[in-house]
Amino acid sequence: MKVLKSLFLVWSVTIPFSGSIFAQVPTQSGNNLYKIVSVKGNPLRSGKEVLKDGQKIEEKEKVMFTSMNDAAVLLNASFDKIYLKPQGLLQLNKLVNVGDFAPGHIYANISRRNSVMNLRGGMSGTEFQSISDTLKLHLMNDLKRKPDEDILNFKLFDHYMEAVKGVVKIVGEYLIITPKKSGFYNLHFSKGTSNSEVLAEIEFLDMDELKSELKFVAGAAVHADSAYSNQIRYIKKLYPKVIVSQISELLAKR
Secondary structure, eight states, rough: HHHHHHHHHHHOOOOSSSTTTTSSSOOOGGGGGEEEEEEEEEETTTEEEOOOTTEEETTTTTBOOTTOOOEEEEETTTEEEEEEEOOGGGBBBBBBEHHHHHHTTTGGGHHHHHHHOOOOOOTEEEEESSSOOEEEETTTTTTTTOTOGGGGGEEEEEOOOOOOSOOOOETTEEEEEOOOEEEEEEEEETTTTSOOEEEEEEOOOOHHHHHHHHHHHHHOOGGGGGGHHHHHHHHHHTTBBOOOHHHHHHHHHH
């Protein structure tokens, strides 16, 4: 898989920076200073200049979203992540605090991950994250379903609750899901006239964003041989719902 192979190039190469990436900008707390590692759309710094990869930015600063497609990933020296993304139309074309999107703050609690996961309310379901464009789930072990279940009993919905057709199939004892784009999905199961049940909530990670994050983590390593272990810890910290088989596959191809 070309995307996966590209990801491994990032995992195995340490990107050098000149000195500490945070040394040049003084701040009262290193955790308040972030580096922009990925930008999509045209989010504006202080409502004036477009955010750019590689810039440093503090929590106390303000940004302006110009469209719902704007997004930016920020990481600090402790690999804490801020995901800047408008939560609704009311946040467009006005200044918002970067710190409001930091872990533990108001918009971090309705991040791209939690905002979609919470749509199901009190219904039960298992969470998965995928670092590949294909997710392979064992019918018995992962989904608690019989291996001879009819594929018609499974339906995949995007976060708008629109059915996504032609992306789910059964191969042996596995359910294979291959959506056409990253984002959040709900896997539903219904049999006969029974009500639909949420089997799993799935996030297919944005590969460009993930590669940018892993590049940052590698570049922040003091020693080249620690870059890989730092990236492993980062994946487990930020994306704890990635299934073990995917991590094993990544390790085997290093």
